[in-house]
Each structure stands twice: as C-alpha cells, then as structure tokens.
Amino acid sequence: VKSELRWCVGKFIYSRGAESPMHFMPLQDFTLVDFLEQSRLFGLRAMRKGLSGKTGLVDSLARLTENEVFACLAETTLRLFQLPSRERGATPRVVEYSPSVGPVFEYFKLMAETLRSAGGTDAFVRVNWTGIGPQAFRMKFEILHADEESQATYYSDNGATVADWTRLCQEADVAVFNHYQAVREIDPVALPLKECLLATNLAQVFAAYVVQGTSPSWRTTVKGKDVLLPAREDLETMLVANDPTWRFFWCPGYDEKFFLPEDGPRTGLLFGCTGRTETVSPVLKR
C-alpha cells in the first residue's frame, strides 16, 4: 500500500519569533530546478572574469566551493590532467554525465586559468567539455557557456544507453559521472552508475548518492522522483575488482534530507576516482 503525503514548496513567511507562518507563496518550477547551480556558475565566472569590486555573487572562493560536490569533482578532474604522463599543451577533453548548467566545467576553467596566469606548466588555453543529461538543460548549458574560448557540447540523455556513454568516453580524456546531480534533477536518472563506471578504462571521477550495505535500495526524493540508489560496498567491490586503482571517500548522511524519510539503510555520498592521483581529499559534511 502506498503511503500518502501532502506536499508543497515555496516561501513560508513568519512574523519573527512566531511558530506558525503568516503567509505561504508557492514557488514556480523554474526556481526549483537550477537557481542554486546558476548562482554558483556566475559566482565562479565573476571570479574568472575578474569583475572588480563587490559582485554580490560570492564572498570568497573558499565560501563558494567549501563542502560542495561540484568543487570536489572539478578539483579531482584537474588533478587527473596534471599527472606526469600528461602531454603538455593538449586541449583537455572531458565528458560529464548530468552537468546541469555546468558548475564543474566553470570551476575547472577558473582553476585552469589561475594556473595559466601563474605560469604553471600544466596550463590549458581551452577545454572541450561534453555534457550528457536531460534535454531541459541542453540550451542552458550551451548558451551559458557560449562566447567562451572553451567548447561546450551537450547531448540529451533521452534513450541513452551505456554504449552511448562509452562512445562519448572514447572521445575524452576524463569522464565525470555526476550521479549526485542526476538524482537531484526532476528527470529520471537515465544512465546506470555501476555499468557506466565499469564500461570504460578512462580516468574517471564520480559522486553518487548511495546507500550503506551491499543491496541497492529505493528512495523517493523531495521532488517526488523514485530512484534506486546503488549499494556502497557492492559498488566499491565491483569497481576495485575491475581497476585496483580506484579510491573512495564516503560521506555518510550527506544531504540525506533530500530523500523522504523511510526505514532502510542510511544514505550518503560516495565520491570516487581512479587512483592515478593520490591527492584527492574531499571534505564533505552535511
């Protein structure tokens, strides 16, 4: 038997100190989908473009990136390009599943430009970033990253398969599987995490909502989407069996209120990367 819940989302307005709200205004869909990601994107871009004075977008880079999944993904991706084996001066090619409006891409560009202006030998002039995700983000991703030196391409994940993911990976140097963001969108998670991570030998980074234990478990997000969350231990075991260089960081309870409360194993965020870098140390607490 299905449980039944009434739900709403919007602004609750209280007289200061009061327990009951005096007013409720429902929020429109567009504000729910990506306003947070957009403000991150523009905060990072303001820093990259050197907008002088106060921009209202961010107090500091540390404040913008601290404890944020997008920042961990971008930092790790950059480190994968800084390995001694990397050919200098080549244009980095990255494929990302579920990039939303592209904060990982934007932070990568910011860090790469910072390196370049500091005369770093690992500097890149441009980046080719390919996103695959919900069709709803295609126009936004491409338009918000237009007029830039770097190239932004986006494919819809509607009907996409593991084979499509593998094909895109063949044209990239690093694959970023942003399962965390895919779960947060309204659209279904189109690509299966475990199968995609096992399907390529590319340098890889991922962030995923998972459950503790060895069995996957269904959860329902606050947006009303049902998702089958992979099991942490099962996922780690399978990936290491395939490539012993995988490294993992487990953040139990990270953003667990994003799911409706129910009995079952605890949710959390699992962060992983192929172990070609030893310097990844995300600190995510929430």
Added chain:
Amino acid sequence: MSERVRLKRFDPLPLAGEGLFDRQSDETQLVALTIETKYQFANPSGEIVHEYLLPSNADMHNAGGYVDKLVKYRDPALRKHLRHSGVNAVALFDERFPILKSRSPRLDFLLFEWIRIIRDQQNGGRVSLFDLGCTVCEHWDMLDAMLQAASDGREGAASALSYHGLDKSVMLLSIGRLLHSQVEPQHFQLMRADGAQFDFPPESFDLTLSVGVVNHVSDPRISLERMLSVTRHAAVLALWVTDEKKGFWGMIHSGLAFYVFSLQDLLGLEQIHGGRFYYTDYIPEEQGSQQKSLVGVGVERIKHIGCYHLVFSKRGAPPFQALPLAHAADRGKDL
C-alpha cells in the same frame, strides 16, 4: 511523480477572505519577518513529517528566473521563428514558444514598435532606453531578437540601442554584465541604485521601461514621477493597480513594501508630465502567474487588483492598439 508514495500538492495556508493587512491605516508599521524557502510534507492528518530547506536569498531566486528567460530569448529556434513569422502580435502567441506570450515579451514588443519609429525619425541613430529594475538585462536580449528578426540580421540591440539598466541588486547586475560582455560598454551602462533614487535631467532617455518594479521601490510614487520625467517619447510599464479609490501599501513575499497604485494616482500624473497613459492589457491578480505574491491581502481585496500593461506617451497616440487609461477609470478595464 513517485509511484512509491502518493503525493498530493496542497496549500498549507490558503488565502482568507480578509487578509492580515487589509484593515491597516496609512501609518507605516515595521514588521520583522523570517522567510524560509522549503519543501514541506505532511501526513493525511496534517502533521508535518519532513522538510527540506532551500536557500532563501531572493536575488538567487530572481537570478534563476531571469537567466532562464534570457536563455529562452537566445534560443536559435525562437529567433528563427520570429524571422520567419515576422515580429507581430500573432507571432507572440505561437504555441511552440510559450515564453513569447508572457508579460515581458509583450511589453518588449511595444518598445520595439516605438524603437522603429524613433530610429526612422533619427535617421538610424541609436535609441536610448532606460530599464528601471533591469535584473540581468533580459529585455535587451528580447529586443535584440526582435530587431534582428525585423531587419534580417542587419541590426540588433547592440547597434540600435543605447541601453541604461538600473537595479538595486549587485548580484543581478553582475550577472547581467557577464551575460553581455560582448556589448560595447558605452552603449550598455548599468548602475546600482534603489528604483526611486536615480537622478537624470528631464527627457534624458527616448524610452523607459519598468516591469513591476516601480510598485516595490522605496518610494513608488516618486519613482514613477521621476521615470516619466526622464522619458522623452514614451514609458512602457507593468504596474499593479487597484480599482479602489485610494492606492494602498502592502508587502510582497520577499518582505519588501509594495504600493498598489490607484487609477487616480496615475491619471493625476498626466497633468504634471504632459503625456497620457494608455493601456494594452489588464491581467486581474486572480489570474496572474505569481499568485499569492502579496502578503496579508485577502481574497476580497485581491479581486480589485490587477496588472496593467501601460504606455505613457508624450508624443500622442502610440503606434499600436491601446486605450486611454481614463477609459478604464470611467467604464471598466475591458479592452
């Protein structure tokens, strides 16, 4: 929606017949507010069982909405549609592009008509436009789409306009700047100020624009007067107006004070500024896109409120179908 949980949307606080502030006097009162933006879930007996908090920064919310609009205005498919269908009232109601029939593009269309006439009169010189409450300058992009479509790409906002945007949000202005980094800075000027705190000589701008902002600046009546003063040809406005005899102060969901003009407030300005108000549309608040945006105003009073799409012309009748606002005051709002 979930197949595991039966989710039913509800309003935790439906509007009452009479709102908390409906009986207020004209005296100013301070109300301290706490605003939480969140998902809330309740069981069938009404007990709250789960909440998920979102950032409550109003600028972030606004940025989300306005950047979304701007991206839609830059959609190559929308621009192609305008090029093929022509920039006209019919093209704005195409089902494939629902954004075009929303308030802002309809007001931009009024500006576009005026821009063409002024351009002709000025032998192709730039038209100066003051955008009061410009947010991320998305009106520049809609006008660009219209101008490009009408000229087969020969001209756009970058070559036809001298744009001046004002907003009090430094965050929105920064985003506006980032999204228009290719436009020549001398023809794309942004300033940070409250919407009643600007000071330009009379008739500084050919055209002025404000979409719903004048109502919630620090002094709406002063703001409107100044806006009409700095206008040379015409001002295009969306304004919330009551058909009650007197305008009144309320509050909007972001906690800002909000003044609902009366028709008499507006018609009184015609004497001062030597122009005339016309309206092209009236949307009752009950049918608006952001219902319940007014705090403490009950159902009965909301029936009197609506949004007028207005033009204040100092150059005679506008170059499109519009009725004098005095008509609404005398005989009702129906067009």
